[in-house]
Amino acid sequence: MASKLEALEQWVNQAAALTRPARIHWCDGSDAEYQALVQQMLADGTLIELNQQTHPGCYLHRSHPTDVARVEHLTLVCHPNREDAGPNNHWMDPAEAHAKIDALFDGCMEGRTMYVIPYCMGPIDSPLARCGVEITDSPYVVANMRIMTRMGAAAQARIEREGTFVKGLHSIGELDPERRWIMHFPAEFSIKSYGSGYGGNALLGKKCHALRIASNQARTEGWLAEHMLIVGIENPRGETHYVAAAFPSACGKTNLSMLIPPEGYRRDGWKVWTIGDDICWMHPGADGRLYAINPEAGFFGVAPGTSDATNHNAMRSISHDTIFTNVAVTADNQPWWEGLPGAPVTDWQGRPYDPANGPAAHPNSRFTVSAKQCPTWSETAEAAQGVPISAIVFGGRRPSLLPLVMEARDWSHGVLMGAAMGSETTAAATGAVGVLRRDSMAMKPFCGYHYGDYFAHWLSFDRPGAKLPKVFHVNWFRKGADGKFLWPGFGDNLRVLEWMIDRAEGRASGAETPIGILPDEGELKLDGLRLERARLEELLEVDNASWQAELSAIGDYLASFAPRLPERLRREQQRVVQA
Numbered sequence: 377m378a379s380k381l382e383a384l385e386q387w388v389n390q391a392a393a394l395t396r397p398a399r400i401h402w403c404d405g406s407d408a409e410y411q412a413l414v415q416q417m418l419a420d421g422t423l424i425e426l427n428q429q430t431h432p433g434c435y436l437h438r439s440h441p442t443d444v445a446r447v448e449h450l451t452l453v454c455h456p457n458r459e460d461a462g463p464n465n466h467w468m469d470p471a472e473a474h475a476k477i478d479a480l481f482d483g484c485m486e487g488r489t490m491y492v493i494p495y496c497m498g499p500i501d502s503p504l505a506r507c508g509v510e511i512t513d514s515p516y517v518v519a520n521m522r523i524m525t526r527m528g529a530a531a532q533a534r535i536e537r538e539g540t541f542v543k544g545l546h547s548i549g550e551l552d553p554e555r556r557w558i559m560h561f562p563a564e565f566s567i568k569s570y571g572s573g574y575g576g577n578a579l580l581g582k583k584c585h586a587l588r589i590a591s592n593q594a595r596t597e598g599w600l601a602e603h604m605l606i607v608g609i610e611n612p613r614g615e616t617h618y619v620a621a622a623f624p625s626a627c628g629k630t631n632l633s634m635l636i637p638p639e640g641y642r643r644d645g646w647k648v649w650t651i652g653d654d655i656c657w658m659h660p661g662a663d664g665r666l667y668a669i670n671p672e673a674g675f676f677g678v679a680p681g682t683s684d685a686t687n688h689n690a691m692r693s694i695s696h697d698t699i700f701t702n703v704a705v706t707a708d709n710q711p712w713w714e715g716l717p718g719a720p721v722t723d724w725q726g727r728p729y730d731p732a733n734g735p736a737a738h739p740n741s742r743f744t745v746s747a748k749q750c751p752t753w754s755e756t757a758e759a760a761q762g763v764p765i766s767a768i769v770f771g772g773r774r775p776s777l778l779p780l781v782m783e784a785r786d787w788s789h790g791v792l793m794g795a796a797m798g799s800e801t802t803a804a805a806t807g808a809v810g811v812l813r814r815d816s817m818a819m820k821p822f823c824g825y826h827y828g829d830y831f832a833h834w835l836s837f838d839r840p841g842a843k844l845p846k847v848f849h850v851n852w853f854r855k856g857a858d859g860k861f862l863w864p865g866f867g868d869n870l871r872v873l874e875w876m877i878d879r880a881e882g883r884a885s886g887a888e889t890p891i892g893i894l895p896d897e898g899e900l901k902l903d904g905l906r907l908e909r910a911r912l913e914e915l916l917e918v919d920n921a922s923w924q925a926e927l928s929a930i931g932d933y934l935a936s937f938a939p940r941l942p943e944r945l946r947r948e949q950q951r952v953v954q955a
């Protein structure tokens with residue numbers, strides 16, 4: 377039996393024998409290493425310096441124009457048994473998958489440097505954290521991994537102590553969409569990714585490890601790996617409640633995690649604390665509550681729409697030491713995207729800006745920034761035991777039907793609300809935008825196993841002694857007849873979070889409806905908000921006929937997971953139909 381360190385070295389040697397790099401660099405995660413990589417990328421054009429007076433330490437990366445988002449059709453979950461991947465995943469036989477991708481990896485790093493990146497997902501001393509090692513030939517990936525994870529010597533020391541780590545092999549290859557695969561081997565604890573440098577495809581600690589591989593591990597070990605932000609809401613009495621919320625990509629997680637309270641709330645002393653903006657690992661604690669950590673150390677945020685008006689905390693975070701990908705630039709070389717004041721002169725592809733070519737910034741352009749740069753970053757994000765969760769929130773982009781907020785009557789109903797989630801597709805994945813699709817728990821692209829088993833796993837947390845959070849569903853995106861959003865959103869979402877916390881604390885009674893509990897008359901605090909009464913009524917309207925159609929569609933969708941659909945979830949759907 378090889379020693380723990382030898383296991384790591386053996387795997388690195390194997391990868392080197394396959395990809396044949398000119399040299400191997402073990403990343404220590406130091407500042408000097410980061411700066412040297414930046415200089416090298418500035419020299420070869422991978423990074424472009426932005427205005428260092430206004431944006432010190434900020435750089436722009438322009439990706440290959442066909443490599444701008446996650447590629448769900450090329451993302452595979454290779455369980456030995458096809459059924460375990462479920463209808464929610466693309467599957468290939470593991471042996472066939474290895475053969476296919478190893479043929480691409482063969483000699484792909486010739487003349488290039490191979491970087492070995494040990495990383496830890498979660499606080500380095502947390503028992504809830506898990507480690508991995510990514511091998512890549514992309515310095516851009518190394519720089520981003522340094523921001524997004526606890527990367528380097530400390531992670532390597534933990535790996536050498538524990539011996540277990542997720543093995544991730546990555547190459548940008550030729551950046552050819554025809555030679556691109558993102559493959560997961562849950563049984564082997566490994567990931568192979570070829571042909572893309574885009575965040576969700578290439579920063580393997582993020583979606584590949586912390587969601588697809590971790591969801592499998594969480595299932596066997598009795599915890600949850602979720603596509604959720606974590607936010608702390610401190611009321612004027614100084615009590616903080618933590619909320620975890622699952623919205624699909626580009627549906628408001630980053631914004632909600634760092635929201636700025638409306639004027640009146642600020643005056644009264646409300647504060648918001650950011651713990652995480654994309655991924656949440658939740659474990660049942662000894663007291664029966666769920667405790668959450670953010671496995672990440674940075675934000676990989678959507679740039680368009682981010683402004684001082686919508687997300688001032690993000691704007692302050694990204695004013696220095698940030699990597700921008702596929703944004704436009706202004707005449708004085710500042711980063712620019714739709715939603716910001718000022719004007720672009722160069723678009724995301726480096727061409728002179730011409731509105732005939734579409735938006736100046738790519739709709740899925742991103743910023744990568746250390747979470748510590750966020751003014752509302754909370755120390756509790758470093759807590760080894762995590763933070764206790766008071767409410768779980770599901771939501772998506774639903775132009776109609778779904779009310780602003782509703783509460784599940786119990787855990788089973790909450791799991792149904794999550795499973796039934798639907799949302800319009802966004803630019804975060806390649807393909808059509810604005811198409812309504814089911815996206816259970818916002819995990820459609822990320823659940824690394826059969827959704828039927830996943831729903832059963834969620835239901836299993838309801839057991840004697842459990843003190844589970846209340847479950848809610850929100851919709852910030854309902855539109856009126858004029859085609860405009862009915863709800864102002866952003867900071868005003870705190871009004872909805874306050875109602876949830878009031879419900880969790882027994883301070884609001886709510887109003888029962890067939891689909892769940894909605895705020896009772898006057899329970900949503902709307903002081904200082906200019907919202908016509910008719911629009912509020914529309915936001916909270918429950919149309920029975922349309923709901924019957926929706927419930928029947930939900931029934932059909934759930935049936936697609938038979939025979940692994942838990943009977944309890946099917947019965948729950950029946951109960952709501954008859955309510």
Ligand code: GDP
Nearest residue numbers: 625626627628629630631678680681852865866
């Ligand atoms: P994430 O990908 O889930 O983290 O989503 P983001 O927070 O980055 O938001 C994605 C897009 O939705 C951005 O363009 C935001 O400006 C927009 N957005 C976020 N929150 C709201 C909201 O409450 N209301 C509206 N109308 N748009 C929002």
Ligand code: PGA
Nearest residue numbers: 446576624625626654804
């Ligand atoms: P997002 O993260 O959820 O912030 O968009 C990236 C992604 O899901 O691709």
Ligand code: MN
Nearest residue numbers: 603624625654
């Ligand atoms: Mn995401």
Ligand code: MN
Nearest residue numbers: 629630677678
């Ligand atoms: Mn985000």
